[in-house]
Amino acid sequence: MRSILLLLTQVVATVLGATVIPPSTWNYTYPWPVQYHNFTSQRLNLSMAYMDVAPKNASYSSNKTMVLLHGKNFCGATWEDTARRLSTHGYRVIIPDQIGFCKSSKPPAYQFSLQQLARNTHLLLSSLGIETTYVLGHSMGGMLATRFALMYTEQTSHLILTNPIGLEDWKALGVPWRNLDALYQSELATNYTSIRTYQQSTYYVNTWKPEYDVWVNMLVSLYQTAPENKTFAWNMAQTTDMVLTQPVMYEFGLITVKTLLLIGTEDTTAIGKAWSPPDVQAKLGKYDVLGKETAARIPGAELVEFGDLGHSPQVQDSERYHAALLAWLDSSN
Numbered sequence: 611m612r613s614i615l616l617l618l619t620q621v622v623a624t625v626l627g628a629t630v631i632p633p634s635t636w637n638y639t640y641p642w643p644v645q646y647h648n649f650t651s652q653r654l655n656l657s658m659a660y661m662d663v664a665p666k667n668a669s670y671s672s673n674k675t676m677v678l679l680h681g682k683n684f685c686g687a688t689w690e691d692t693a694r695r696l697s698t699h700g701y702r703v704i705i706p707d708q709i710g711f712c713k714s715s716k717p718p719a720y721q722f723s724l725q726q727l728a729r730n731t732h733l734l735l736s737s738l739g740i741e742t743t744y745v746l747g748h749s750m751g752g753m754l755a756t757r758f759a760l761m762y763t764e765q766t767s768h769l770i771l772t773n774p775i776g777l778e779d780w781k782a783l784g785v786p787w788r789n790l791d792a793l794y795q796s797e798l799a800t801n802y803t804s805i806r807t808y809q810q811s812t813y814y815v816n817t818w819k820p821e822y823d824v825w826v827n828m829l830v831s832l833y834q835t836a837p838e839n840k841t842f843a844w845n846m847a848q849t850t851d852m853v854l855t856q857p858v859m860y861e862f863g864l865i866t867v868k869t870l871l872l873i874g875t876e877d878t879t880a881i882g883k884a885w886s887p888p889d890v891q892a893k894l895g896k897y898d899v900l901g902k903e904t905a906a907r908i909p910g911a912e913l914v915e916f917g918d919l920g921h922s923p924q925v926q927d928s929e930r931y932h933a934a935l936l937a938w939l940d941s942s943n
Contacts, residue, residue: 631715633657636835638828641690642705644713647734651709652720658734659713661686663693663703675740677704677731679758681749681775682849683805685712685832688825692746692924695932699939701744706734708754710845712832718841722848724757724856732762744939746770749879749921750849756858759867768942769869770935773877773921777900779857784890785882787854793847798840800833802826815876815920822925853881862907869911870938872931873901874919912938 631654633646642661649656665674676696678689686705693703707714708727731754735743745766747755752774759766781787806826810818832842880895898915905913914934916923924931 628653628655630655631657631717633659633715634713634838636713636832636838638685638687638712638831640687640713641693647706647737649730649733649737651726651730652717654715654717654720656709656715656717656730658706658709658715658730659686660704660706660734661693662738663697663705665700665702666697667700673702674700674744675702675704675735675742676744676746677706677735677740679731679745679747679751679755680705680707680711681751682846682853683809683829684749684751684825685828687712687828688925691928692932692935695936699936704735704738704740704743706731710842710849716838716841716845718844720845720848722845722852724754724852724858725761727754728758728761731758732765735765741765742767744768744770746772746935747774748772748924749775750853752776753853753858756862756865759865759869760858760861763866766867768939769865769867770872770938771869771904772872772924772931773874773879773897774871775853775879775881776858777897777904778880778894779859780880780882780894781854781857783893785854785880785886785894788882788885790847790851793850794844797833797843797846797850800830800843802830805829809922812877812879813920813922814926815874815918817926825925850881859904859907862904863909865908865911868942869908870935870942871901871905871908871911871913872916872923872934873897873913874916874921874923874926875901876917876919877921879921914938 647658686707745755752771753776759769875898877897878895883894905911919926
């Protein structure tokens, strides 16, 4: 049935003059059924993959929805633990894969911007009849969640940022610009060793557990699954350029919704740090400072710090992270 619908979509698109970029053929198993929001953007017919998880616990039922926004090295599937807990807590949970990522369309020519990704997410939620939602973003997803809350304030009831990137302006701090062709070549060189080494040093504070390999291998498979692996690598280069050149930190003071920052202070993530000179590297990615500075910039924001955790506190210490998240959700209603 899906192949027939896709064929019909292609025929209609041809008549209308739009190019069809089908959803991914990547076959990694997701924890819930994957659905697709089909829409036109930048003269392309695209498919945005998402999971829609119903609330399980009726005692918490209050028609609340949470959208979970993944990071650059992540997919919607990496939110499984968080989504299950939120569902049990009475939330409907929407988990999209952004365009260019994972199971969504990977366009070979697309202008990536945080505004565009926010609009794509807004259109998905609107198509589902969701007028207001809690927005939780991690890593690049936190940067995107910030932009979403600024653009769609009426649709955003609460904002939760988990070790978001973009808490500093790397370019202004001295990170040299790198052209897309060079970024693309770096992406093509990605393998298991490079991913694990990076994640071990920043995500999990130089510790490693066998279960972390699930997320390494998931990412590796995206870089290796032909024929779309090269387009995926190109999209990853484009999104690196996006986050480097589109800072959100200067607009933190404009956020008007209730905001929570969940920060693993051992995180040292900084886009472009790897190709910066040593004196610039020394200034970047200090989350023990950045978390406090950001909380002070966002009106009324609350900050929870995890002094021994890294870039992925929701994975590294799931119980402690989710206890803090759910406690804030309960108290902020």
